[in-house]
Amino acid sequence: MTSNPAVDREPAVVADAVTPAVSIEGVTHEYAAETGRVHALAAVDLTIAPGEFVSIVGPSGCGKTTLLRAVAGLLEPASGAIEVFGAAPQIARRDRALGLVTQEPGLMPWRSVEANVQLALDLAGASGSASTWLERVGIDRYAGLYPAELSGGMKQRVALARALAVEPRLLLMDEPFGALDELSREAMRLELLAIWERERVSVLFVTHSIRESLLLSDRVVVMSGSPGRILDQIDVEFPRPRTDALLSEPTFIEAERRIRDLLRTAV
Amino acid sequence: MQGASQIETPAAAETVRGTAGPSMNARVRSWLAVGLPPLIALVVLVVGWEFWVREREVAEYLVPRPSAVLEALRDDPGRYVTAARESLTAALAGLTVASFGAFGLAVVMAHSRLLERALYPPALLLKLTPIVAVYPLFAIWFGFGLWPKVAIAALITFFPMLVNALIGLRAVDPAALDFMRALDASRWRVLWSLRMPSSLPYVFAALRISVPLSLIGAVVAEFLSGSSGMGQLILIANGDFDTPTLFGAIVVLAALGVALTGIVAYIERRVLFWHESMTGP
DSSP, rough: OOOOOOOOSSSOOOOOOSSSSSSEEEEEEEETTTTTTHHHHHEEEEEEOTTTTTEEEEESSSHHHHHHHHHHSSOOEEEEEEETTTOOOOHHHTTOOOEEESSSHHHHHHOHHOOOOOOHHHHHHHOOOOOHHHHTTGGGGGGTTTTSSHHHHHHHHHHHHHHHTTOOOOOESSTTTTTOHHHHHHHHHHHHHHHHHOOOEEEEEESOOOHHHHHHHHHEEEEETTTTTTEEEEEEOOSOOGGGGGGHHHHHHHHHOOOOOOOHHHH | OOOHHHHHHHHHHHHHHHSSSSHHHHHHHHHHHHHHHHHHHHHHHHHHHHHHHHHTTTTTSSSSHHHHHHHHHHHHHHHHHHHHHHHHHHHHHHHHHHHHHHHHHHHHHHHHHHHHHHHHHHHHHHHHHGGGHHHHHHHHHHHSSHHHHHHHHHHHHHEEEEEHHHHHHOOOOOHHHHHHHHOOOOHHHHHIIIHHHHHHHHHHHHHHHHHHHHHHHHHHHHHHHOSSSHHHHHHHHHHHOOOOHHHHHOOOOHHHHHHHHHHHHHHHHHHHHSSSSTTOO
C-alpha cells in the first residue's frame, strides 16, 4: 500500500495520511421491487486508505454499484455509516473531492471534447487547463471534436479526463470499461494504470472482470449477491509499475483462479 | 451557449463539416434527387389544371385557371403583403408568447412532481377544448384588434410546446446527471448545462408542429373577426365570388407555412448539429 503525502486544500474533508479515504461501516440497503424488498447490501464494512486502489469484483446484482453510489452520496443507504476523508459523502462532494466515471460516458453531446472537460473545471471552480488533461489521457488531438464523432474508447478517455481534471482525491469508477470492446478495454486498463501510478489518488473501482481488478488494484474486494456482502478481501502484491506482461505470470493466473473459485463456491 | 462553444472551436466545426459532409457536387445532386420529382409533379399538375379549365370552359368562380390566380396575385400584390404581414404578426406573436410561457411552465413542472400533478390536467383541458369556441370571449375582452388573434394563436400552440419541453427536460442522460451531481452542481446549473440543451431536440419537434398551427390560429381568428389579415382577405374574396383572389390567398398562406417551417428546420440543423437526428442524410 502506498500512502499519499497529504495535500491540504479542503477545509471540511480531512487530508492526512491516516484518515481513510473511504470508511464504510455496517452499510445495508434495500430496494422495493415487484417481488418485494430486495436486499441489495447486507452489513458491508470496507476501508480504503489514502492513495489506495481498491477494486470490487462480483457478479451482476451483487450490490457493488449500489455501494459505489452510496460512497458518491448519490444514494442514501438504509442504515450504516459512510465517511469519505472523515466526512459525509455530501461534504466530500461539496468539497469537490470526488471524481466519477461510469460505464456510460455521460458526455454532453453539444459540447466539444475540450468543452466537456472545461465544464468539469467550471463546475468544480478549478483553475486547471482542459487541454493539459486531454494530453494526459492521450486525446489532445481530438479536443475540437464532438462526442458523436468519437469511438467508445475515446469517449471513456474524455470521461476519465473530465473526472481527473478537478483533481479529486477519490476516484469512483463504475465498470468504466464495461461497454468497450476487448482491445479498447485492454488499452484503457494500461492507460489508467499509467495515469494512476503517476497521480496516486484513492480509487474505488467496480468491475466484473477479475483480471482487470488484479491488474489494477492494491486490494480486491470480492462480493457476492442476494444479499450483497463481502466474501473476502485479497491483497494484490505484484510490484508496480505493472504492465500487461503480468497477465501471463503464473502467480497472476493463480490469483485469478483463487478469486474465480471464491465466486463460484458462493453462488 | 451552443453558439459560444461553436465559436470557441471554429477549426473543429470546420473539420466536422469538412470530413463528414459530402462534396459540393454530391450535395447539389442529392438536392436535385430530393427536390426534382415533386417539382416536376407540381408543374405537371398546374399545367394540366390550366388545360383542363380552358378545354372544359369551367366557370372561373368555380375553379379559376392557374394563370388567372397568378394575375390576381400580380394585379395587387400590396394587398396580399399587407394581409400576410397582419396574419404573420399575430401568428408569430402568439407562437412566441406560447413557446416561452410553455417552456417556463415546463421548467417548473420538471422540478416539482406536485406542481406537475396540479398543472398538467388544466393544461390538458386547454388542449382538449376547441380553442375557436373561446374566440367570442376574447373579442369581448380584447376587442377586434391584434390581441384576440395573438391569444388564439398562443392557445393553440401552447400545449405541444409544454408537453415536448417537459419530456425533453426530463430526458437527460443519467450518467451525465450523475457526473454533475458528483461535482455538487446546483439545480440551476443542471438546468442550464444539462436539462435545457437536452430538451432542444424536443423543443424543435414542438416548433415544427406549432408553426403551422399558429398560422391556422391567426387565420381562423381573422375569419371570426373579419377585421384584418389573410382571413379577412379570404372572406371578402369569397363574398365577391372572386375565386382567383381566394386561390391567391391560399397560395400565399401555403408559401408562408413552407417558409416558416423551412426557417425552423434551418435553425434546427444549425443548433442541433450534435444530435443524432442531424447526422443522417
